[in-house]
Amino acid sequence: MGEVNVKKVNRIKPSLWEKSYIPEIIRGLSVTAKHFFGNLSPRESRRQIFTRAYPDEGTDYYPERFRGLHRLMLREDGQVRCVACMCCSTICPADCIHIEAGEHDDPNIEKYPDVFVIDELRCIVCGLCVEACPCDAIRMDTGVHIPPYTERDDAFFERDLLMQLGGLSEAKQGGNTKAAAE
Amino acid sequence: MAEILISLAKIIVIVFVFVMGLASLMTLLGDRKQSARIQNRLGPSRANFFGQSLFGLPHFIADGIKMLLKENIVPAQSNKLLHTIAPALVFMPALIGWAVIPFMDHYCTGTVEVIMPGDGYGVDHYTEVCRGGEWKNYFSIMHMNSGVLFAFAIAAVSVYGAAIAGWASNSKFSLIGGLRSTAQMISYEVAMGLSLAGALVIYGTLNINEMVRMQGHLLGDWLPMWGIVVQPLAFFLFLLAGLAETKRAPFDLPEGESEIVAGYITEYSSMKFAMMQLAEYAATVFIAALVTVVFLGGWQFPFVYADGFRIFDIHTTFGLSEDVWYWVSIFLRIGAMVFKILVLVWLQFMMRWTLPRFRYDQVMTLGWKILLPLSIANLFITALVLTIL
Numbered sequence: 001m002g003e004v005n006v007k008k009v010n011r012i013k014p015s016l017w018e019k020s021y022i023p024e025i026i027r028g029l030s031v032t033a034k035h036f037f038g039n040l041s042p043r044e045s046r047r048q049i050f051t052r053a054y055p056d057e058g059t060d061y062y063p064e065r066f067r068g069l070h071r072l073m074l075r076e077d078g079q080v081r082c083v084a085c086m087c088c089s090t091i092c093p094a095d096c097i098h099i100e101a102g103e104h105d106d107p108n109i110e111k112y113p114d115v116f117v118i119d120e121l122r123c124i125v126c127g128l129c130v131e132a133c134p135c136d137a138i139r140m141d142t143g144v145h146i147p148p149y150t151e152r153d154d155a156f157f158e159r160d161l162l163m164q165l166g167g168l169s170e171a172k173q174g175g176n177t178k179a180a181a182e
Numbered sequence: 183m184a185e186i187l188i189s190l191a192k193i194i195v196i197v198f199v200f201v202m203g204l205a206s207l208m209t210l211l212g213d214r215k216q217s218a219r220i221q222n223r224l225g226p227s228r229a230n231f232f233g234q235s236l237f238g239l240p241h242f243i244a245d246g247i248k249m250l251l252k253e254n255i256v257p258a259q260s261n262k263l264l265h266t267i268a269p270a271l272v273f274m275p276a277l278i279g280w281a282v283i284p285f286m287d288h289y290c291t292g293t294v295e296v297i298m299p300g301d302g303y304g305v306d307h308y309t310e311v312c313r314g315g316e317w318k319n320y321f322s323i324m325h326m327n328s329g330v331l332f333a334f335a336i337a338a339v340s341v342y343g344a345a346i347a348g349w350a351s352n353s354k355f356s357l358i359g360g361l362r363s364t365a366q367m368i369s370y371e372v373a374m375g376l377s378l379a380g381a382l383v384i385y386g387t388l389n390i391n392e393m394v395r396m397q398g399h400l401l402g403d404w405l406p407m408w409g410i411v412v413q414p415l416a417f418f419l420f421l422l423a424g425l426a427e428t429k430r431a432p433f434d435l436p437e438g439e440s441e442i443v444a445g446y447i448t449e450y451s452s453m454k455f456a457m458m459q460l461a462e463y464a465a466t467v468f469i470a471a472l473v474t475v476v477f478l479g480g481w482q483f484p485f486v487y488a489d490g491f492r493i494f495d496i497h498t499t500f501g502l503s504e505d506v507w508y509w510v511s512i513f514l515r516i517g518a519m520v521f522k523i524l525v526l527v528w529l530q531f532m533m534r535w536t537l538p539r540f541r542y543d544q545v546m547t548l549g550w551k552i553l554l555p556l557s558i559a560n561l562f563i564t565a566l567v568l569t570i571l
Binding site for chain 2: 033036053
């Protein structure tokens with residue numbers, strides 16, 4: 001027979017008061033009842049509810065580098081900044097970016113995205129596309145949540161729509177803001 | 183003919199409107215909204231009705247519609263007949279028991295006259311007599327001299343439903359759940375019946391309406407002699423045993439989600455599942471009604487009687503004529519009954535969200551080793567005191 005290590009656990013014997021349950025149950029009920037009535041109170045300050053009816057009621061404390069809907073940045077002349085290098089669609093873990101490159105008329109610009117579609121329902125909002133972009137053409141700083149869709153087709157955000165979101169910047173893009181501000 | 187119509191009206195109003203309405207509303211308000219408030223959440227609010235969320239009320243309608251539209255799956259190896267009738271066997275007892283629950287005293291077609299002790303009629307207590315008319319039973323479905331026995335017999339029958347559901351499903355989880363619910367309900371029925379016996383010894387009647395009438399007597403002209411006053415221990419025992427009878431947390435061992443999936447309702451889907459669930463809520467409301475009529479004065483509104491407001495030597499109708507006051511008292515009494523039921527249902531849901539679950543052996547220990555001896559002692563002492571007095 002090997003030696004058995006026995007650890008004596010110091011169990012606290014409940015007193016008769018506790019063992020009769022009823023006073024302790026009443027104590028527990030008073031805690032839950034306090035929460036229940038406090039949260040029903042018409043006065044906001046009495047309530048302790050920390051969830052919110054989300055899409056109806058926005059939030060006000062997003063962090064500065066919050067990631068939301070994508071936007072496509074513009075050149076100074078209003079054209080899309082993207083050069084269709086496929087970095088973002090390559091790195092995207094959810095495979096939600098679809099780009100078809102087109103040849104640009106301007107000889108200084110090699111390529112541009114003829115089709116640029118982001119499936120916002122597949123997007124996992126990881127921000128890797130923003131990290132991967134070599135020319136700061138895609139950002140996720142619109143401060144807008146990806147809304148819930150009832151129609152599947154509504155979730156495909158095309159190039160022009162993504163470009164329209166360009167003006168909505170709320171957050172500071174990471175790092176040097178001077179370069180980001182252009 | 184009129185009698186039949188009145189009976190039908192009573193059944194529809196009490197069972198289908200009040201009980202079913204409250205039970206289905208409780209699936210939302212009790213389980214989801216109340217728990218959310220207790221846990222500092224908002225709870226469901228997304229279902230809406232023409233754009234109005236109405237505090238999330240449409241959710242229970244949405245739940246019902248969803249349940250109706252779900253596929254009804256019957257396990258291939260199950261006993262189809264028993265599997266199909268089991269939900270009804272669980273559900274019906276929860277509704278049939280309401281036959282004997284009075285929501286108000288009998289209605290007097292004449293005038294109510296009150297006889298007090300010392301008026302020369304030889305009564306011990308305040309007694310109401312109907313002169314120039316008769317007592318009409320308008321506020322309980324059935325007037326039964328052995329109402330309490332009937333209610334308990336019916337409540338006991340619901341064991342069959344759970345046991346049959348567990349067996350017919352041909353699943354081990356279901357079988358364990360069914361056996362557990364059988365053991366639990368039988369154990370607690372004993373404690374429940376014996377704690378009630380103490381109250382019966384005092385009232386000396388099995389007629390529920392008569393019991394409620396007796397609870398209107400005033401002790402020392404100011405304390406209503408409700409069951410909780412004369413039988414405080416029995417009240418707690420009964421409430422606890424009743425809580426165990428409804429198979430809800432903290433006594434939800436027959437369905438213990440964390441150990442046996444959903445117990446005897448594991449293999450049920452669609453509306454059969456909904457009926458099993460609804461039966462539980464209906465049982466909750468029924469237990470609340472039983473506690474109310476036996477221990478909380480039933481339809482008695484403190485100090486409000488058919489002939490006026492009475493406390494100490496004060497007797498007033500607040501300037502109303504006797505007929506008007508009679509109607510006021512009827513509404514106050516129905517309101518009191520409904521209010522007491524609602525409070526008790528609320529309390530049972532509070533218990534569910536307050537207390538942790540018991541272990542199975544603890545449930546059995548509590549039932550047989552604590553509640554049963556206590557209720558026997560309570561009965562014994564009550565009988566002794568009554569004999570000595």
